[in-house]
Amino acid sequence: MSRNRVRAAAAAGALLAGALTACSGSGDDDGSVTIKLLEYQKARADVIEPLIPEFERAMARRGQEVKVELIADTLTDDQFRTKITQQLHSGSAPDVIDMGGTNVTGLAGAGYLLKLDEYLDGWDGWDQYYASVKDGVRQPDGGYYSLPHEASVQSLFYRKDVLERLGVDTSQPRTWDELIGRMKQVRAETGEAPMVLPAGTAWGAGSWSEGLLPIVAGTGSTLYDAESRKWTLESEGLSAAFDLYAELIEDGLLPARDLQNPNPWEPTKYQKFPEGTITVAAQGSWGWKYDWGPEGAAPIENVREKVGVWDYPALVPGTEPYSVSGGGYGYSVSAESGHPDAAAELVKWLSSGVPLAKQLTAVGAVSPRKDLSGTAPYKDEPTLLEAERKLPGTVQPLLGDGQDQVSQAVQGTTAELVSGDADGGEAADDFAEEAEELLGRPRVAK
Template sequence: MIWTKQRGRANLLLPVAVTLAVSVMAAMYWGRGEPTTAQRLAETEAAKRPLLVIAEHRTARLQALYQLQPQLEAQLGIRLKIVEYPAPPQDYFTKLVTELRAGNAPDVFTVPRDLQVDDLAAAGYLADLTTDAQQWPGYAQLPELVKTLTRASFNEHVYVIPSIVAVEQLYYRHDLLTDAGISTAQPQNWQELLERSREIKQKMAQYPLLIPAGLTWGMGSYTEGLRYLLASFQHYQLLNGQNQYVLDNNAVRRSFGFYQTLIEEQLMPVQPLLNPEPWVIPKYEMFPKGQLLITTCGSWCPVFDWGPGSRNPIPDVANAVRTWKFPSADGGKPFALASVVYAWGVNAKSRQQPLARQLVLALGENDVALAYAKQLGNVPARLDAAEHPAFAALGNLMADHALLKDARALRTTVGSNAMMAGVAQASEAVLTGRADGERAQQMLYDYVVNVLGSAQVETAGLAAAGQPDKGHNDD
């Protein structure tokens, strides 16, 4: 009998549903049978293994770690407890630092970018891995640049074990430029990039180029923006021999001046960069629609920004979007940038120090790096990854991996957050027309001195005479 009224129907069917559920559970239990003595012993032995807590975040990274978990546990004789942290990198880092300060952070975790290593190491949160790294066979397989980025600038000790690297270049719409009859040859210098941009604007009536800037882009105004321009100078380094920030330099002034040219000639979109999430419109909407033709980006972008699973996928993205190295400012060769991303560190207060150190070394092996790289659109940190049987599965990323030997980076030191905040403020002033390149340089210098103190900043030029260029450490 089935009642026609919904309430009566639900009341009648509830006992039936419960009975069926109980029957299914019983069938599953009796079908499985009692655990054997061997199974019980195995479970008991597994429970006796030391427990290590590891923090991870973002779906792609979590998928990779869960996939690798049985292998890592068996290899090291441990149990891994994976703690899922918030997904956005800044939220992840904020939670991590909060727990490190409180003394209850995981045994092992990642540092999102190499420029955050110095601050964490100086605060005493990271275990010193120098001896571990030097005795690890994988260390010899790291490019010298990658080795440098694993060390704290203030003492040259190793504090993280790298697994994957982001390779960053200019990404451009090869399909649309070709259709418009515009050269897709590699620009060799800033002038060629500007001339190409002007031609795009004239022939296509679209914005040619995006180099991120402004307050709301945050640290990306440096990492995805000014860093490219500063690295364009062959002999410029952001730090001097005394580990001070070098901001009174012609390279800094000229870099902000490049922004000024892009904005004055309307070669770069400005209004989207003043929005709360400034990357959304230019990178996720304008670039796929062909309203923006060139942008700085990294090896992850064809996967997450424009790939099949992205917000606005670009058809046949591997052929439609191609890369140029970033052109030189002073007669050098075009280059790719490299960033050590999500390198593994050990909590200095971990009670499982020996095992935690073994774990981060295991996470630096090529099979682990390849699993992460494929999920995230990055490349393995080690050069010998190219000899691994799974390397071919990276597809187009293999070409990015080949760039590691000659890639560039700018090293930072303690206070990198203040330096990047200064870049965001100064570049915002250029975006809004409140400052030219010279004034923006002065704003950056003043901000960093005010926050970090004059001892942290080289003062030979701007502080002494109020001039943007005294010829020191110049191009």
């Protein structure tokens, strides 16, 4: 553990008592403390910027002079991962980093992030977090290195208006066989592939996190065991999921050519779903805002009237329809922060009340807390509130270190399915072989 992490843990009791003793003794020439906050997506930076003076005033009322410098550095996900890893390694990273949960495990395991447990224990805000959200961000050592300020629910979005016009049942499908029967009805009417699940290398990590993973998550098969820290690469659930993809492609229900497009989400989610050619799309709750909302990438007029949401149907016997809860972005603190107490105060303040409600509304995310449904402007987002009501009953897939390698293997093997170079069984075998090679034998359960 670094010297700063030891000092942060020792000072936690003072923080919870309302003092920032570690910060008050050091800082700028005027006695104040300056901490840096990194936002690498413009929409997030735009909503955070006007909140910073409010936080500074709130701290001033408590007798603490804390300044926040916002670093708004617009980057792609890959650019961000490269840059933040370099900065953390060199000790030059900002105090607070806002990032997706998939980045946290590796960085925490490398010792780059501050363990936040001492700051969260005893904080009444932590008691308001949904259990599934807490479970999703708990790291293999049992600790928390990120405070999530959003959640997501992944489901199947469908075009109610189109299906009703075609005379296709819009009630919740109980099984994939039932849903496939409906999609065959649509294809018979339109001659087009009627649904999209992310797959292939062009879709990148989405082929795993938004494609295969949500399907496997509801099968009851274990993917990752936190105690042994090993991945199970062969299971009934994985075999069933690869077989499902193969069946959908063979029956012409997935747009194989579009999935091989360099930007496969454009002809599918941004063109054919909005125009109604594709009638079912695997999607997260963020789609209401980012994809099909009035200011989204491909707005659908009167989207709430035209689009509905189904749970994923059951794939294997003995299971029931379900939705999947996924992580969103969270605030982490650099293990080498010179002012960890002030950084933790900022993280908690941004993850509470009106500041949190404004962020959720701006990015179309679901509240990770139970106490936001009456807070404006979040309270005026019916689609997000509906998704939040599902959150306690969602499936939360347990994942750990090695996700990137598993994702890479999924991308390659689903690409084989899309191109017709493998059937379901062959893809499952190829996945297990490739993932084991990428992960290394010690991280694979046998």
